[in-house]
Amino acid sequence: MLSVVIPTLNAEKSLTRTLAALIRPTVRGLVKDVVIADGGSDDGTLGIAETAGAKIVKAPKGRGTQLAAGAQAARGEWLLFLHADTVLQPGWDEEVETLLERLEKRGEKGTSFAAVFKFALDDFSFWARMLERVVAWRCWLFGLPYGDQGLLVSRKLYDELGGYRPFQIMEDVDLVRRIGRRRLVFLRTPAVTSPERYLNDGYLARSSRNAMCLMLYYLGVNPDRIARIYSRR
Incomplete structure (x- = not known):
C-alpha cells in the first residue's frame, strides 16, 4: 500500500533508527517497500540499507x-518521503491507516490531500522546544511544513x-506549495x-540561515543558487 522513500548521503549514524520505526508497519502490511535513494555514500549507509x-x-x-529517483522506483499507491535522520514515533502507522481508511470510505482517490507529521527534535534544550x-506556528499560519516532518x-x-x-535545496517547500495549504x-x-545541525551551528545561526534561504526562494532566487549560498555559510 505504502512506499517509504528515504534520501541518504553518509547517513550511517541515523539510518538504523529511522528504519527501525518502519519494521512493525512493514510486518503489518502497511509498508510495501522501503526505497533508499543514495547520493553517493562512502560510509556504512548502503550496508545498513541492504x-x-x-x-x-x-x-x-x-x-x-x-x-x-526514489519515487520512480517505489511500488506503493502511497508515497511517504522521509529524511534519513528522522524517526517516526510509535503509533504513526495506526494514525496513517485511520486516515487512509476514512479517505476510502468517502470514496476519494487520494488527490484531495497530503499529510505531514508533527515536528520534534531529539534534544531536551530550551532552544529545541522554542524551535518546535x-x-x-509556521505550519498553522502559512501551511508550510518542511521535509523533516515527512510527507505522505x-x-x-x-x-x-x-x-x-x-533542486539541491528547497525541494520540500517547492512541492508543498504546489500541493497547497487546503490539501x-x-x-x-x-x-x-x-x-545535530542545530547543535553544530547554533540554534539561532541555523534558524536564521534557514529563514534567509526561504526568503531568497520566495524572492525568486534559483534554488541551486541558494544552495551555493547555503553551503558557503
Missing part, C-alpha cells in the same frame, strides 16, 4: 533528484503535480529529527 532489506537506488547528489513552537502523498497526486524537481493534513504523531 541488511534491512531496503531497495537501493543510486542518484546524483541532491535531495530533489534523489527523492524523484516556531515550526508549529498518493502517487496519483504526486504524479499530477510533477513530483519533486531536481495539507497535519498529523498528531511526532517525527523526531536529529538536532
Whole structure:
C-alpha cells in the first residue's frame, strides 16, 4: 500500500533508527517497500540499507533528484518521503491507516490531500522546544511544513503535480506549495529529527540561515543558487 522513500548521503549514524520505526508497519502490511535513494555514500549507509532489506537506488547528489529517483522506483499507491535522520514515533502507522481508511470510505482517490507529521527534535534544550513552537506556528499560519516532518502523498497526486524537481535545496517547500495549504493534513504523531545541525551551528545561526534561504526562494532566487549560498555559510 505504502512506499517509504528515504534520501541518504553518509547517513550511517541515523539510518538504523529511522528504519527501525518502519519494521512493525512493514510486518503489518502497511509498508510495501522501503526505497533508499543514495547520493553517493562512502560510509556504512548502503550496508545498513541492504541488511534491512531496503531497495537501493543510486542518484546524483541532491535531495530533489534523489527523492524523484526514489519515487520512480517505489511500488506503493502511497508515497511517504522521509529524511534519513528522522524517526517516526510509535503509533504513526495506526494514525496513517485511520486516515487512509476514512479517505476510502468517502470514496476519494487520494488527490484531495497530503499529510505531514508533527515536528520534534531529539534534544531536551530550551532552544529545541522554542524551535518546535516556531515550526508549529509556521505550519498553522502559512501551511508550510518542511521535509523533516515527512510527507505522505498518493502517487496519483504526486504524479499530477510533477513530483519533486531536481533542486539541491528547497525541494520540500517547492512541492508543498504546489500541493497547497487546503490539501495539507497535519498529523498528531511526532517525527523526531536529529538536532545535530542545530547543535553544530547554533540554534539561532541555523534558524536564521534557514529563514534567509526561504526568503531568497520566495524572492525568486534559483534554488541551486541558494544552495551555493547555503553551503558557503
